[in-house]
């Protein structure tokens with residue numbers, strides 16, 4: 001019934017209204033100057049404007065961390081929850097309110113460490129949700145601790161002589177999960193690519209996982225500096241089914257034609273070999289979407305009561 | 318030790334060569350039956366049907382499952398004992414009683430288990446499969462002989478029944494059919510209506526083959542005939558005409574149907590005994606009602622999914638047991654902080670840690686109340702009967718919505734698996750959740766527009782134009798804007814806490830069972846209701862001035878408790894959780910760790926409340942409580 005009411009509403013009072021960037025802006029973002037999160041926020045607002053998503057029909061859900069402050073800066077519905085647990089909340093929302101546009105924003109600690117179980121299982125559920133991993137390779141909010149994606153050797157407050165373990169690769173991990181349906185990587189310093197990737201993710205039907213390489217000038221200054229300065233370190237994945245940003249193709253000379261339908265190739269490209277690859281690694285729009293698999297009939301009160309009485313009959317003395 | 322078999326005690330029933338025996342007919346107001354087998358031999362099914370048919374015939378019934386810890390424990394071992402106790406009566410039965418009067422045992426080892434637990438009446442009649450006495454395997458013959466020697470110390474009456482031999486005349490797989498034969502025995506002894514039993518068998522196997530039904534009924538009838546030809550006694554437990562239609566089910570089924578009656582739309586869970594069976598039942602039927610069961614990747618995620626659905630305006634609950642409640646702690650705190658309605662059911666088992674997975678305990682009370690870091694005021698309620706399991710879901714849902722709060726429902730393994738008939742609930746539209754208003758919100762509406770006196774505010778739900786805001790687990794003001802200043806944080810704390818006080822004032826003081834004043838007042842909560850009241854009644858018949866109250870709300874506590882306590886010389890809680898015995902080594906009045914309700918009531922009322930608690934991994938027996946009452950009546954008044 002809510003679903004019906006919602007669909008009435010979304011094509012109701014605001015039908016003729018044109019949403020602008022300003023309609024999606026809320027409190028001024030409090031991230032550090034130069035933090036990559038600012039650009040990601042702008043790209044998201046641009047996406048909403050392009051797609052004309054009514055703010056009241058849109059929900060941003062996050063965990064805890066610098067990245068997870070995101071919903072506070074969006075003039076949509078928002079859920080700033082607990083560390084690592086954004087995805088289950090998002091599933092709860094989408095499962096029973098498929099009419100809402102659901103976005104999840106997580107840090108690398110959020111997604112790849114404390115919330116890793118939810119990450120893997122949400123890939124399996126494949127709800128129609130966009131998930132952004134804002135990966136700065138460090139725990140920012142808690143002030144510089146090693147994260148699962150910290151490169152080996154990076155000094156932090158918890159591993160002052162350098163990160164002990166090789167970094168977890170979120171792309172390979174994601175591509176290894178059965179039912180993964182959209183996996184892409186982009187960087188906060190390439191706004192055109194960032195925006196195009198978010199757009200592709202939003203338009204994908206299913207769980208769209210986007211790892212965004214995010215600069216943290218506070219704690220991982222060097223992490224992406226090389227790539228920012230030298231486009232030669234970057235390789236763009238190009239394909240009509242991926243993201244196409246023609247203005248970037250002159251700047252980024254390294255390009256590889258990759259069909260996102262090819263999972264084996266995607267897995268090979270995700271392996272670390274010194275290159276930073278931006279683009280859509282994999283997409284499959286044909287996989288079943290959890291909230292559709294679990295769709296249930298809408299029952300009126302009268303129907304529920306009648307069914308309940310039949311069920312009580314089975315227990316009747 | 319030699320392996321030579323000693324001869325089994327001679328059967329006391331007439332042997333099969335004789336003509337029909339003379340019969341004694343015992344007419345009693347109540348009787349307690351146990352059926353025990355190796356795990357997997359179906360004693361539970363037999364007992365369940367016996368319980369249900371007794372309820373259908375108008376008897377009061379209470380059943381308790383006897384559950385082994387493993388799925389397939391080694392056969393013919395005490396650990397393998399699996400089955401049920403069924404207590405039937407002329408009047409409503411509210412607990413499992415003290416001892417079994419009649420036992421059907423599929424082997425002597427499982428019987429030994431019950432014997433050693435003191436579960437059997439001194440003069441219990443035991444119908445036992447006797448193939449083991451003459452078994453080919455000398456080890457088995459020896460085990461039988463040893464067991465019989467141990468059992469022979471009591472004055473049980475043994476009746477040897479060639480169950481398997483008999484079943485072989487009807488089926489090739491007697492081990493699987495014995496339970497229906499046993500049901501036939503009991504049906505004859507207690508004059509149960511065979512047509513009703515056949516109906517129940519049909520229901521049981523409704524999705525399976527006709528052949529299965531046929532062979533089960535043949536075995537039932539075989540057992541019935543055997544009993545008629547060989548037994549020299551029958552037992553009559555007269556039934557009462559029910560004045561209202563009744564239903565019979567276990568507490569988990571009642572919770573599941575109660576959730577539907579409450580208009581719940583989502584059950585989020587991760588499998589854990591003894592909560593799981595409720596979600597099994599819901600998984601079977603919920604979708605027809607427009608609801609669904611989401612099996613999450615863990616209990617944290619289950620809580621998150623329920624919170625997410627509720628945030629989005631749907632009515633959701635999570636069901637779990639102690640270890641799962643521990644994992645949900647952080648989400649419960651978040652729901653409290655964001656004032657998102659949430660119902661969490663905890664079907665308690667023994668703890669801490671993995672504890673006693675299948676056994677009853679009331680050990681989660683304080684964890685349910687205070688498990689969350691910081692101040693996280695929320696409601697905790699505990700149903701005391703199967704009927705209350707059903708009703709509690711609507712109550713919980715309404716409170717959660719009206720007060721934008723978390724409600725934890727504490728059931729336990731005793732309620733979860735026990736079966737009891739109760740008046741058929743008459744559910745109407747008012748029970749079901751209303752769909753939330755998704756219209757535009759008034760200009761300037763704050764997401765936490767707290768009534769300054771009561772802390773109550775209206776929810777704004779995603780989809781409502783103009784209501785956009787971000788809920789947060791961080792300290793926040795009425796706009797849901799993060800604020801760390803003392804005024805913001807303190808005001809939030811006051812508002813969330815005030816709601817509980819407002820709710821408490823809507824509750825009525827609990828009723829006193831027995832006189833309003835006296836020497837001793839017993840205070841209980843949850844599934845012990847029936848056993849406590851039976852013990853109190855028996856003590857009162859002995860002339861003891863004892864009464865009891867049973868609490869349904871644990872947070873906030875029901876009003877008027879101090880006033881009630883004042884009228885008794887002594888107040889004592891009776892609970893199934895751990896407490897130090899006052900006279901144990903090192904234990905002093907100062908360091909003694911008391912029962913959980915006792916702890917709570919002492920803190921809240923400043924009354925010097927005593928406690929008597931046990932953690933036997935089984936429900937309390939009224940006889941035990943009676944002894945505790947006798948031992949705790951203030952001395953100067955006992956004659």
Ligand SMILES: Cc1ncc(C[n+]2csc(CCOP(=O)(O)OP(=O)(O)O)c2C)c(N)n1
Nearest residue numbers: 064065066067083107108109110139140141
């Ligand atoms: C259960 C729990 N454990 C730990 C924390 C402390 N904590 C807050 S944010 C965070 C890590 C943040 O790192 P990341 O997810 O990478 O986000 P970033 O700040 O880098 O954007 C931690 C450990 C917490 N809030 N909750």
Ligand code: SF4
Nearest residue numbers: 031032035066140216
């Ligand atoms: S600490 Fe790093 S991630 Fe956090 S706001 Fe500052 S720059 Fe951004």
Ligand SMILES: [Mg+2]
Nearest residue numbers: 107108136138
């Ligand atoms: Mg990080």
